[in-house]
Amino acid sequence: MKAPALPLTRDLVLVGGGHAHALVLRMWGMDPLPGARVTLINPGPTAPYSGMLPGHVAGHYGRDELDIDLVKLARFAGARVILGTAEGIDLAAREIRVSGRPPVGFDVASIDIGITSAMPDLPGFAEHAVPAKPLGPFATRWAAFRDLSGPASVAVIGGGVAGAELAAAMAHALRMRNRSAEVHLVDRGAALSALRPRAAEKLRAALAAQGVTLHEHAPVAAVTARGLTLADGRTLEAAFVTGAAGAWPQAWLRDSGLALHKGFIAVGPTLQSSDPDIFAAGDCAHLTETPRPKAGVFAVREAPVLLANLRARLAGDSALRPYRPQKDYLKLISLGEKAALGDRFGMALSGPLMWRWKDRIDRRFMAKFHDLPQMPVPKLPVPRAAGTVEALGDKPMCGGCGAKVGRDALGAALSHLPPPARDDVTPLPGDDAALLLTGGTRQVMTTDHLRAFVEDPVTMARIAVVHALGDIWAMGAEPQAATASITLPRMSEALAQRSLTEILTAASAILREAGAEIVGGHSSMGDETTIGFTLTGLCEAEPITLSGAREGDALVLTKPLGSGVIMAAEMAGAACGAWVAAALASMTRSQGDAAALLREAHAMTDVTGFGLAGHLHGILMASGKGAELRHDAIPLLDGALELAAQGQRSTLYPKNRDAVPGLVPQDPLGDLLFDPQTAGGLLACHPNGEEAVEALRGLGYAAAVIGRVTGDWPGHISLV
Structure with missing residues (x-):
């Protein structure tokens, strides 16, 4: 006898598509934990890889090479994707608040939302500058500026390694487009102070070779439409201003109720926050016992420990692994053109060879997400009834309307029904809905059900409602009332309540906007999610x-x-x-x-x-x-x-x-x-x-x- 599929009993919610979470999803797809439902919340369908940003800015990589496709990754992991921005967390209700949708419930959650380079305390920055992080919006704004014609002027605020990489990359990209350019790198103190002296010296030389003007001990007083105003009164003209001076936490963490360190989520060695069921990784987390700078290498190294501890917490295991960050790490710094600087253990090497090494490391990392392993397809049982291979076809059955029975089969089945015996019911063969006469009022009725093709129940509910309403709208009727019919995969009562709440809340919002109300429904459990609605509508005029x-x-x-x-x-x-x-x-x-x-x-x-x-x-x-x-x-x-x-x-x-x-x-x-x-x-x-x-x-x-x-x-x- 075939072993039954385990019911879903625990919700794991990953907030943010940072490097650690991307790796967790990949590893989860290769070895999922039965009974756990995984949800990824991210503002968009992709997440940019920070290691390749300077190369992209310089023009060495295309935009698509920079992005991790989270939709593909989630499909591989069997996770649902919610494309929305997290706005808060309710520790008591165990819910994540997401813009434009019902809250998302969790049993265990992890946060990997990165940082921002916005400078809220600098006058004019919000109006006239582009923060270097988040990376996606920055890359889009830079590409639009880079592809203009004529002379260019750029200012980068922040003379650390990140700012230096961006300034060198911008200078190179503009030169390759035959645009005469002035590129300024501005720091309130001594630039490149995080590097050892020999590496800093080489990076200064590379900036000079790219034509970047370095301004040290030059605090910025304001950003204007024309560029920068420095504290000493000087002005620097710049048509494109970006900020790479430090890291700021996402604002909503302030009200999360979690223990914070300078706005970042404080985590212990197990990557747990002050709430033991909420973890954090990457730049948004602060390692309280072993503080480290904000660098992608730590997020990558955290991923296996994070995965192991999430699995343990979901399984009720109290034995968690500690994350022990390395004390020193290899810094490979882009120098604008296809050259890089390598810095570790006091050694500083630069040139094209370092670039090839960095490029190989970066491409190998991205290949983890572009070349997802093909998981084996379960073999068909032997012996089996004749015709099963033909009935299965050569691919999995699509969801939504792709799972419908063909028109010929439906028409043949309906042809066997006797004609209506009631004079107040008028079927319209081939039409979208039936016409009813109720007390002299023309009413149309229709039903539509969809087999889910996305894991997010809110998105699927919205699609199912709009799909069903199409029959009412197509006949020129005004939507009136709806009953819902919902089948969920086998799951615990708590998860079923979360799913039904999400589905009905999302559906009700669209129906009410259309002028209709949900008046009842039916729910059951089965092999997979199916959402359907039976609707009525009123026709003031003759139906179309x-x-x-x-x-x-x-x-x-x-x-x-x-x-x-x-x-x-x-x-x-x-x-x-x-x-x-x-x-x-x-x-x-x-x-x-x-x-x-x-x-x-x-x-x-x-x-x-x-x-x-x-x-x-x-x-x-x-x-x-x-x-x-x-x-x-x-x-x-x-x-x-x-x-x-x-x-x-x-x-x-x-x-x-x-x-x-x-x-x-x-x-x-x-x-x-x-x-x-x-x-x-x-x-x-x-x-x-x-x-x-x-x-x-x-x-x-x-x-x-x-x-x-x-x-x-x-x-x-x-x-x-």
Whole structure:
């Protein structure tokens, strides 16, 4: 007998995607702890690696080479990703507060949120300067400035190693773009004081060779729109000002209730804070017994100890490992061009050889996250029933609409039902919802359920609600009431309560914004998460059906295509995190305002599981019309076309393609016409399409007129 999967009983929440947490996730994916659910909270889908930042600033590395893709990493680790900014922690409730969503409950938590180089006490810094940390926003702002034309002026505040690396890198990058540049490195005291004399001397020489002007014992009084004002009254002109002078903790830690040291989380040798179930690592932590400078090398070395202690705490084991930091460590310092300075044990070596050594170390570190090991697929049992291999297919089943039963199977099953015996119930074959008459009031009713394709229950709930509401909006109705149907994987009562609270809170917010209320529901436990809603809506006017399209109507699409192929690729670890984040943002975008703008449509549907071609074909068959699609006008999600060209497909793609006769895809864009969408856009046959699109774009939609309805050739779709 097959051993049952263990229920989930403990929540581990990792706050921040710093180096230590990235390594913890990688190691967790290779050896997870059964029964523990892992959550990563980070503001964005990637985390930049600090060791390669100077090389990126200098132009030696591309932006993508700098980033650890946390979405891919979390998929490998079996963790859920919450793309949001942590704003606080409630020690009593055991919750992390995250901007724009319900709190996230935890049993054990770890914080690795890095530091900031913002200088809140320096007048004008917030308005006119860019802190070097967080690294992501800095890299983006620097790239925009670097790629301008004409003379350039730059000032770096902070004459430590980090400031020197940035100044040298900036000078080199500007010179490579043939921009005459003045680069200033400013320190309130003696620059490079953390280095041994010989290493400091070599770094000073390298800065001079790059054309960097060093200003020592020069406190900055203010940052202005023109540059820096020094305490002695002098001014330095600079169009780009950055700060690398020291490290500041994230502000929300002040109110965390944890013991702090100068704003940083105080941790003991086991990396535990004053709360034994909350750990901290990397630059945001202060080692109380063995203080060390803020350097990425310590975060990397902390990761194995952090992982072991998190696992022990989750398992109820009180024996934890101590972290013993090394007293000295190798400093490899970028010198602008492809040269570096190595400093350890009093030895200082510089030149291209040191750069190659640093480059090899950095690339080896990043390869840990780019080249994730392929975990073995469980073998099928032998003997087994005939047809199981064919039923499984050659890839795991997609979630969302990619997991739907094909249109032919659904239609065949429905054809066996007897016609309605009630005169107040009017099914609309092929339409999005049924029409009910209640006391003379027109009411529509629909239901939709989704198999989860993201681990975050809040994101999945938002997608499921928007997806279900699409049927109401497409018929021109106003959402009224909803019941929820939720299946959770087997878990403890405490974790089930956390998950249900997150799901229902997120769903209720979107439904209430749309004018509806949750009035009840049903929950159960099963093999995986499934979220669904049955909805009613009210129609003041005649409902918009599939059968009303007229020749000459513009085909208006409110959202871009590609969610199916992106999420299928994400399951396979082939979609970059930024593409996934953009797809999720599109799927969670509510469309009530778009539906209101499209009330003049003659026919309308929402583009979901059967793809754009399938849903358009449904309108055309019901209306007895044909259509032309403008091949180059169809909006696409970032990454969708590239992934389609690579051969990525959702599992429902073949059935969708076969369900639309006569339309044969000729290229990757053609394939995307059959890509199943989840919470996709509204497709309207509209008499004033261009005006409607202009209004939709004013609301922030990536809407487009993608074609027009043609003559009496039922179901025919041509590409032009």
